Amino acid sequence: MPRATTEILDLPLDVRPEPDDLIRAAMQWHFGAETGSPFWLERAKNLPFDPLTDIKTHDDLTLFPNVAAELRDVPAQDLIPRGYGPSPDIVGVFESGGTTGAPKRVVLLRDWLDRMLHWSNLNLDAHGFPRGTDWLGIVPTGPHIVGEYFRRSAATYGRHGFTLDLDPRWVKKLIAAGDRAAAGAYAEHLIDQAAFVLRTQDIGVLTVTPPLLERIAHRDDLVDLVNKKVRAIRWGGTQLDPDSRHLYKTDIFPDTVLCGNYGSTMILGFGGERPGLPDDAGCVFDPYSPYVTFVVVDPQTLRPVGYGERGRVLVHHVSKSFFLPSNLERDVATRIEPLPGQAGDAVADITPVETFENEAVIEGVY
Amino acid sequence: MAAPGTDVVQLDALGARGPYQTRNRLTVTDVAGRERAELSLVPSLFVDRTIKALRGADTPAPDERIGMINRAAELFATATLNGLTPDAYTHLVSRVGGTPLSVVRATVTAIAARLRRAHHSVDQARPTGAVHRWNDPLTRTGRAVWVPRGDVFAVHAAGNHPGPHSLWPEALALGYRVVVRPSRREPFTPHRLITALRTAGFGDDHVALLPTDHTTADALLQGADLGLVYGGEDVVRAYAADPTVLPQGPGRSKVLLTRDVDWRDHLDTIVDSVSGHGGTGCVNTTAVFVEGDPAPLCAALAERLAAVPSLPPEDPAAVFPVQSLATAKALEAHLLHRASGTRPWLGGEGVLGELGDGSAVLRAAVHQLDSPHSPQAAVEMPFPCVWVAPWSRDAGVVPLRDSLVLTAITHDDSLVSELVEEPSISNVYVGDHPTYWMESGLPHDGYLAEFLMRCKTVIRD
Numbered sequence A: 001m002p003r004a005t006t007e008i009l010d011l012p013l014d015v016r017p018e019p020d021d022l023i024r025a026a027m028q029w030h031f032g033a034e035t036g037s038p039f040w041l042e043r044a045k046n047l048p049f050d051p052l053t054d055i056k057t058h059d060d061l062t063l064f065p066n067v068a069a070e071l072r073d074v075p076a077q078d079l080i081p082r083g084y085g086p087s088p089d090i091v092g093v094f095e096s097g098g099t100t101g102a103p104k105r106v107v108l109l110r111d112w113l114d115r116m117l118h119w120s121n122l123n124l125d126a127h128g129f130p131r132g133t134d135w136l137g138i139v140p141t142g143p144h145i146v147g148e149y150f151r152r153s154a155a156t157y158g159r160h161g162f163t164l165d166l167d168p169r170w171v172k173k174l175i176a177a178g179d180r181a182a183a184g185a186y187a188e189h190l191i192d193q194a195a196f197v198l199r200t201q202d203i204g205v206l207t208v209t210p211p212l213l214e215r216i217a218h219r220d221d222l223v224d225l226v227n228k229k230v231r232a233i234r235w236g237g238t239q240l241d242p243d244s245r246h247l248y249k250t251d252i253f254p255d256t257v258l259c260g261n262y263g264s265t266m267i268l269g270f271g272g273e274r275p276g277l278p279d280d281a282g283c284v285f286d287p288y289s290p291y292v293t294f295v296v297v298d299p300q301t302l303r304p305v306g307y308g309e310r311g312r313v314l315v316h317h318v319s320k321s322f323f324l325p326s327n328l329e330r331d332v333a334t335r336i337e338p339l340p341g342q343a344g345d346a347v348a349d350i351t352p353v354e355t356f357e358n359e360a361v362i363e364g365v366y
Numbered sequence B: 001m002a003a004p005g006t007d008v009v010q011l012d013a014l015g016a017r018g019p020y021q022t023r024n025r026l027t028v029t030d031v032a033g034r035e036r037a038e039l040s041l042v043p044s045l046f047v048d049r050t051i052k053a054l055r056g057a058d059t060p061a062p063d064e065r066i067g068m069i070n071r072a073a074e075l076f077a078t079a080t081l082n083g084l085t086p087d088a089y090t091h092l093v094s095r096v097g098g099t100p101l102s103v104v105r106a107t108v109t110a111i112a113a114r115l116r117r118a119h120h121s122v123d124q125a126r127p128t129g130a131v132h133r134w135n136d137p138l139t140r141t142g143r144a145v146w147v148p149r150g151d152v153f154a155v156h157a158a159g160n161h162p163g164p165h166s167l168w169p170e171a172l173a174l175g176y177r178v179v180v181r182p183s184r185r186e187p188f189t190p191h192r193l194i195t196a197l198r199t200a201g202f203g204d205d206h207v208a209l210l211p212t213d214h215t216t217a218d219a220l221l222q223g224a225d226l227g228l229v230y231g232g233e234d235v236v237r238a239y240a241a242d243p244t245v246l247p248q249g250p251g252r253s254k255v256l257l258t259r260d261v262d263w264r265d266h267l268d269t270i271v272d273s274v275s276g277h278g279g280t281g282c283v284n285t286t287a288v289f290v291e292g293d294p295a296p297l298c299a300a301l302a303e304r305l306a307a308v309p310s311l312p313p314e315d316p317a318a319v320f321p322v323q324s325l326a327t328a329k330a331l332e333a334h335l336l337h338r339a340s341g342t343r344p345w346l347g348g349e350g351v352l353g354e355l356g357d358g359s360a361v362l363r364a365a366v367h368q369l370d371s372p373h374s375p376q377a378a379v380e381m382p383f384p385c386v387w388v389a390p391w392s393r394d395a396g397v398v399p400l401r402d403s404l405v406l407t408a409i410t411h412d413d414s415l416v417s418e419l420v421e422e423p424s425i426s427n428v429y430v431g432d433h434p435t436y437w438m439e440s441g442l443p444h445d446g447y448l449a450e451f452l453m454r455c456k457t458v459i460r461d
Helices: A003-009 A019-030 A038-046 A058-063 A068-072 A110-127 A145-157 A168-176 A180-200 A210-218 A220-229 A242-252 B044-056 B062-078 B086-097 B101-116 B118-123 B137-141 B169-173 B188-199 B218-223 B233-239 B263-279 B295-306 B325-338 B413-421 B448-452
Strands: A090-095 A105-109 A134-138 A161-163 A203-208 A232-235 A257-264 A269-273 A284-286 A292-297 A310-318 A323-336 A346-352 B009-011 B013-015 B018-020 B025-029 B035-040 B143-148 B152-156 B177-181 B207-209 B226-230 B245-248 B253-257 B285-291 B322-324 B343-346 B352-354 B359-362 B365-368 B385-391 B403-409 B425-430 B453-458
Touching (some): A003 A019, A058 A323, A068 A105, A068 A323, A090 A110, A105 A110, A105 A145, A110 A232, A110 A269, A134 A180, A145 A161, A145 A203, A145 A269, A168 A180, A180 A220, A203 A210, A203 A220, A210 A242, A210 B044, A242 A257, A242 B044, A269 A292, A292 A346, A310 A346, B044 B152, B044 B177, B062 B101, B062 B169, B062 B188, B086 B101, B086 B188, B101 B118, B101 B263, B118 B169, B152 B218, B169 B177, B169 B188, B169 B448, B177 B218, B188 B207, B263 B295, B285 B295, B295 B365, B295 B385, B322 B325, B325 B352, B403 B413, B413 B425
Parallel strands (some): A134 A161, A134 A203, A232 A257, B009 B035, B152 B177, B152 B226, B177 B207, B226 B245, B253 B403, B285 B385, B365 B385, B403 B425
Antiparallel strands (some): A090 A105, A257 A269, A269 A284, A284 A346, A292 A310, A323 A346, B013 B018, B013 B207, B143 B453, B343 B365, B352 B359
């Protein structure tokens, strides 16, 4: 292993590598016999190219097949690069939401967590989040990585992080079964618990999903509490439409910072809202390039769509701790020009893959 | 205002603080696919906040409400509202919904007439023992008082025909605050009606228009106390167990002719019941039952309906409804599929009258069934489509069940008694009355006020 390779993968937190330098170093690391993970070393045997020699640039990542589905079955231990040695510093094993079938697993290592948090905290600074306050997280916990990021963000950027149990899979099951009443009761149960924390603790930052933020907005007493105490709201997990965003920023929580994240378990993190967007626009999200990158593609050809056009979000994660290229997410987004020096695309107006409404109900007159 | 139909009309949501234009807007196209309006779709957060504001609003006194509804009736029929003259508005409804222009115009007149009598209409539903106010002298010795069951009433409106919009203003007369979710096929009428009501004096926080996409629609019913939902059998099933929602499902209106009458004397009524008002209503006839051989009636119906020309909806002489070619083809395919095994008299090869601009007239269909129990008799289509079946005393009331309106052309009083007593038949018209006949003050599917009001006892010293 040439020394330069690990240097590029281990750059100080405030130095970002050139995208193509990162890719070449990562190939040496993840596909090197001494350093790569058992999963990738085995998987590489079935690739129609040699990553060590054929993958040289960020654009080359799309040559990789989408192996995300294989993360449903692979033993988590096999995902850890051997280069970390016999006792890698592991934060935990986390799972995808489980919207479509069995969950996929990833391993979160300390060095990546620190790197991601460093970047994410800089984004909070840019949005004017207050430092040193207590945080309340109404976000999935347990096997979901968002809960871990919440705790670590609260601990590094704020003071105490208050959490509650939130199982999104159970909610999805209730909704799929058409049991809206039970899904609603569960959501109210969550808000009831959050209310205890909001009333008694000095909560300066609220992390929440948009559907649950809407339930907070439904309760006048909680709106008053948020306006009195909470100085910044960080939302993520599902999308916030531009009209609701505008209502929150101008009408419901006019003096509170509102900042969105767009993330997924499979990128071991999230993109952050671009600071300084107007109140009446949709959110633009920039990823932590070059480690995490987005490409908005035509789902058939996997070629990028034009700027301003809609396509599926293809994500790549390339770090020392993990490699997952060419993962086609279930989201549709508008392709936006990246900030200078960033690889890939920024994304906006994210929606789930279009599902077709009952276009014309054939029988009947309505 | 330019000539009708040249501009794209902005249809804002009408929220509790006035008109509200969203970033999320739906393009409303006419039957030829041309853009005619942009409809602001609100998110559930806005629905929630609007309903909250309505819930907190004061209700004007009853006579003041009636006065405002009266003024709104006049404005709705005659004023320029949201930049649209009555002519521009009716033209748009016709072009977008595909409803014949003469039908739209007649409906505007009918809606205004019905609004003017809203006070009369709701009072017909009041139990004779009940009084309006707690301080009526009769309550001194104990009396029923007629009161609303809630504060906010939500309506998922229909798009097949503007007519049903004459119903929900009764809730305003009764003291409710009302939110209406328009159909994407016909948002013009509720937008105009609510604009008229506001111009006439109702507060922005009293009656609101909240267009939403499909997934947000339920937020209105969740937030309101009571709701009215138009839809098919799926909608009826979905809300069957919900006592706060009144579903308005399939009409499946029918005509019955017994052996003691000659259908030839009633052909006008039958043709009219099938195709009147564009043939798109729940009160249009879906099936005709004949005691005896249905074939001669089928032949006569086919002859009469075949003679109707295919015209664009905005043509003053148009009779049949028009849809985009794609929708019309889907409807035709469905009809042909369902009609298999029946005897076609008209429309057996298809019902489209293509207009060459991407739209098509949905022409009438007449099919003969070989049994009163054939399942096709329940197939209700949004155009003049009639199934004619033989009927006998042995078949009895069973095939006549589940009818919004049953016109019974018969001299058999004991049969009429049976039909009136049948719970699943909502209205019985005996003799020469088309199934679409309606009159202010008479129940359509029961009185709406039966659902909106209750009686409570008040006694005082």
